[in-house]
Amino acid sequence: MPRSRRPPARSRTISRPSALAKVATGIDGFDEITGGGLPQGRPTLVCGGPGCGKTLFALQFLVHGATHGESGVFVTFEETEEDLLKNAASLGYDVPGLIERKRLALEYIRVERSEIEETGEYDLEGLFIRLDHALRTVRARRIALDTIESLFAGLSNAGVLRAELRRLFAWLKERGITAVITGERGTDTLTRQGLEEYVSDCVIVLDHRVTDQISTRRLRVVKYRGSSHGTNEYPFLIDRRGLAVLPVTSLQLIHRATSERISTGLDWLDEMFGGLGYFRASSVLLSGGAGTAKTTLAAYFLDAACRRGERALCFQFEESPPQYVRNMRSVGLTLDRWIRKGSLRIHAARPTLYGLEFHLATMHREIEEAQPSVAVIDPLSSFTGGSFEEVNSMVMRLIDYLKGKNITAMFTHLIPGSGASQEVEVGVSSLIDSWILLRNSPPGEHGGRHLSILKSRGMPHSSDRRSFELTDRGPVPVGPARRLPAVRKGRG
Amino acid sequence: MKARRTARKKSPSDEWILRLYVAGQSARSAAALRNLEAICEQHLAGRYRIELIDLLKNPQLARGDQIVAVPTLVRHLPPPMKKIIGDLSNAERVLVGLDLRPRRARGGVRS
Numbered sequence A: 001m002p003r004s005r006r007p008p009a010r011s012r013t014i015s016r017p018s019a020l021a022k023v024a025t026g027i028d029g030f031d032e033i034t035g036g037g038l039p040q041g042r043p044t045l046v047c048g049g050p051g052c053g054k055t056l057f058a059l060q061f062l063v064h065g066a067t068h069g070e071s072g073v074f075v076t077f078e079e080t081e082e083d084l085l086k087n088a089a090s091l092g093y094d095v096p097g098l099i100e101r102k103r104l105a106l107e108y109i110r111v112e113r114s115e116i117e118e119t120g121e122y123d124l125e126g127l128f129i130r131l132d133h134a135l136r137t138v139r140a141r142r143i144a145l146d147t148i149e150s151l152f153a154g155l156s157n158a159g160v161l162r163a164e165l166r167r168l169f170a171w172l173k174e175r176g177i178t179a180v181i182t183g184e185r186g187t188d189t190l191t192r193q194g195l196e197e198y199v200s201d202c203v204i205v206l207d208h209r210v211t212d213q214i215s216t217r218r219l220r221v222v223k224y225r226g227s228s229h230g231t232n233e234y235p236f237l238i239d240r241r242g243l244a245v246l247p248v249t250s251l252q253l254i255h256r257a258t259s260e261r262i263s264t265g266l267d268w269l270d271e272m273f274g275g276l277g278y279f280r281a282s283s284v285l286l287s288g289g290a291g292t293a294k295t296t297l298a299a300y301f302l303d304a305a306c307r308r309g310e311r312a313l314c315f316q317f318e319e320s321p322p323q324y325v326r327n328m329r330s331v332g333l334t335l336d337r338w339i340r341k342g343s344l345r346i347h348a349a350r351p352t353l354y355g356l357e358f359h360l361a362t363m364h365r366e367i368e369e370a371q372p373s374v375a376v377i378d379p380l381s382s383f384t385g386g387s388f389e390e391v392n393s394m395v396m397r398l399i400d401y402l403k404g405k406n407i408t409a410m411f412t413h414l415i416p417g418s419g420a421s422q423e424v425e426v427g428v429s430s431l432i433d434s435w436i437l438l439r440n441s442p443p444g445e446h447g448g449r450h451l452s453i454l455k456s457r458g459m460p461h462s463s464d465r466r467s468f469e470l471t472d473r474g475p476v477p478v479g480p481a482r483r484l485p486a487v488r489k490g491r492g
Numbered sequence B: 001m002k003a004r005r006t007a008r009k010k011s012p013s014d015e016w017i018l019r020l021y022v023a024g025q026s027a028r029s030a031a032a033l034r035n036l037e038a039i040c041e042q043h044l045a046g047r048y049r050i051e052l053i054d055l056l057k058n059p060q061l062a063r064g065d066q067i068v069a070v071p072t073l074v075r076h077l078p079p080p081m082k083k084i085i086g087d088l089s090n091a092e093r094v095l096v097g098l099d100l101r102p103r104r105a106r107g108g109v110r111s
Helices: A054-067 A081-090 A095-100 A126-136 A150-154 A157-176 A268-272 A296-307 A321-329 A337-342 A356-370 A388-404 A424-428 B027-045 B093-096
Strands: A045-048 A070-074 A104-108 A114-116 A142-146 A178-184 A204-212 A214-224 A233-239 A242-245 A283-288 A312-316 A346-350 A374-378 A408-414 A432-440 A449-456 A464-471 A474-477 B002-006 B016-022 B048-054 B073-075 B082-085
Touching: A045 A054, A054 A104, A054 A178, A054 A204, A054 A242, A054 B002, A070 A081, A070 A126, A070 A150, A081 A104, A081 A268, A095 A104, A104 A126, A114 B093, A126 A157, A142 B027, A150 A157, A150 A214, A157 A178, A157 A424, A242 A356, A268 A408, A268 A449, A268 A464, A268 A474, A283 A296, A283 A388, A296 A312, A296 A321, A296 A408, A296 A432, A296 A474, A312 A321, A312 A356, A321 A337, A321 A346, A346 A356, A356 A388, A356 A408, A374 A388, A388 A408, A388 A424, A408 B016, A432 B027, B027 B048, B027 B093, B082 B093
Parallel strands: A045 A178, A045 A204, A070 A104, A070 A142, A114 B082, A142 A178, A283 A408, A283 A432, A312 A346, A312 A374, A374 A408, B016 B048
Antiparallel strands: A204 A214, A214 A233, A233 A242, A432 A449, A449 A464, A464 A474, B002 B048, B016 B073, B073 B082
């Protein structure tokens, strides 16, 4: 009788397990990319190099739980309680208050090898007893172990440690405690002691890279048993409010299409777009050489939104807000009144100060806070901090995000020199709905500048080349419209 | 339960205070206590005190002496504080750990 014959498969009467329960971490964006947070009642490994944000991840997870009905225990093996409290306070977490109200407990576990002599057999029952005691004190549902690998530095019997860690994770699981276990990145392994071997439910890798003196932080969900998750590397940032992950949507093209149109801010330009302006929630690219009034046109667009009573957000990467407001006053715009009224927000930053991801992350935060209906990014070309692909993917994600939020976005882009098409445009242009090209007119022609629409999806638009001049009342068309030679792109 | 075994008190200055942390009454705990008593009787007769602490009964006591492994022996007096973990089966190492015998030339030599 062949040995391979198996007993008949048991009929599957077991009902399909319900979707994996998840608990929120309160980390902006993270709960979105994981479809709800961390697996409930299971351990999750969070690993990465020094300073990658592991401790913060763990802390935020606990504080969020503590303030939302799930008490937690923070077990620190490296930082003293005092240091941890200090760090937490810098993020505005009232950890002492949470401890007082028994929503949170801190347990500092120190194992100093130089103080310890080992002789004969032992186990880590002392650790279990301490954790059990701490968990009971606050009736915890969550725990963070940061960084349990430190035990390996303090105790020499790795065999015992491994067996005990395995037992510990099983013990936590049995009690239904949602755990975050941090680990330091090893040379060839995710963690120095190979903790990934014991924690098989969910593994998250944090990464902190510095390229061209600009730091970028990324997060990746390496494994999430029983749950679908994005496998991308998600940029994240650490700022005064803690950790925030950018839910980089996977360019799914599921945006609702609206036929609502909004003004460009200039009658004559609206005219060129079939008399109605841009589509709401579309993306507009203004590209042109230096001094072709890109910023001015974008400011008119912002002004029009404020006039309609909407909120507008401007990311300004070349000028400070007062400088910008002053300069726009010279072309007939009084933006300060919108700022005072609270309908216009200007976020200025030096593009080289941070990495692309950080910018993207900050933009997300600003957008979340301001909830604008239109946003201007001026200029896009200042993001040179990464490779072409990096810039491109960042812009794609930004466009996608803005569309998803129903925000009409305008990007300006500087074409250096003569104005030959640049890489960034080529990459991004497929995501852009309306593309306006601005040029300095050849000497002797009217107006000094001209504008043409390279494409504008889904609407009739002018294929003329319009000359205009910049006056103290704004951009004003001059002379007759000229038909543009052959080139005309766009579906529509 | 804190079982105090006091063997003939001398002046408090040279008294040794040793705390043995265990978890329940396991064979390992019993062995550790046995081993410790034997060593003390031989080397510290009349000037030691052993405090046995069962962490299952007093879990809150694990924190103060930073106990992780059991059994753990803590030398409270004389200072400095010393810790020895395990069932204390190797008397030689226990003596070294308690500074009752000079450390042999190993990795870290102490003066």
